[in-house]
Every structure is written in structure tokens, then in C-alpha cells.
Amino acid sequence: MRLAEYLNRVEWGENVLVEHTSLSSYPLIFHTIGETYGWERILIVDVLDSIMPVLRWLRLSGIRIPENIRRIKVGGNSGWGEVVFEVDPHKDPGIFLNRLSANVREYYQKNPKTVSILMNPEKMIPLHSNNPRFILTLANLGYAFLGNQIRKTFYFVNLDLADRRYVAILEESFIRVIRIHDDGRVLLLKSPQVEEEGRTLEL
Secondary structure, three states: OEHHHHHOOOOOOOEEEEEEOOOOOOHHHHHHHHHHHOHHHEEEEEEOOOHHHHHHHHHHOOOOOOOOOEEEEEOOOOOOOEEEEEEOOOOOHHHHHHHHHHHHHHHHHHOOOEEEEEEOHHHHOHHHOOOHHHHHHHHHHHHHOOOOOOEEEEEEEEOOOOOHHHHHHHHHHOOEEEEEOOOOOEEEEEOOOHHHOOOEEEO
């Protein structure tokens, strides 16, 4: 099954966990999501400029994407894309996460049927000393929007960097988990159609 075909099975209201490593070609999954749903629907929640290595990899591979994709800037220095709002992840974690959640919720209300891509939220955990309470609060943000029919979200998480507790919570709460390996294999680890689990998806 091709990845694009599988993406069309993802229902509104779902979150999908995309697990990758530092060496895997995960930018291809990002590109496939944008091409499948239409870049005008995409909202990138960009943690500490995590989108920049993706953009460089795609550009050097000869793959072009629009320059005006909407983006929530969570720290970092890049002004790429159309920045719709900005939050500082170094602030008090409660205030920061509440502000992020409120702004995302307002964006969804104004732009129904948004496909959001959260780039590497695991990078925020060391900023708050790997605090278990912050890990739980960050994970709660992940499934607070589950079932909200006006959006679907893809979480890109780098397994080489992520706290295992955070990954485990997301794996447990999300019903779809995709993993891209260093050798390019894209495996479907978790799906509501259990018979699909373990399949390799073609890019």
C-alpha cells in the first residue's frame, strides 16, 4: 500500500505519530502529507526550527514545496513560511502550553479541516530538565484535541532524541503509529485495522 493511500484513510479528529531517527528520510513523509492533503490546508507547529533540516533535505533532493506554508513558531530564529503566531518554549511551562493550546484551538476554529504537522515536540523536554510533570503535560496537549473533527494532526518525533516515557504515552493514546527506519522502510506499527499492522508502506 502506498503511504498516500493510507493517509486518505486517516479520519478527521485523529492524531498520527510518525516516529523517525536522525538518519531516516522522514522529510519524504512530510512531503507526502502536504501533497496528499494540499499545502493550503497545512499548519506546521515548528519546535525550535525543526522544519529547517526538512526543508534543506527536500531542496537538495530537488523537491520543491511552497514558501508560504502557515507556521506556528515555537522558539527558534527562522522566519520561514507564513508565521501565524509565535510562542516562547523557554517560559513557564504552564503558561507556555496554555498559550500554545489556546492559539491552536482558535486557529482550528477559524480554519476548519486543517492538517497540522507538529515537528519534534520532544525537543522541549530537555528545556524543562526532563521533568516528569512537564512530560505528562506535553503529552496531555497531544491528546487534548483527539476527536476534534475540524483537524487531523501528525506528530513527528525523533526516537534518537525523545524521552522514552513521552513516546510511550503518545504510542498508547494515538491509534495510528508509523515508523520510518534508516534504510527507508516505512512500517505501520499501529492502526485501527489490526490486520494492517506490520505492513510496509511505499513512499
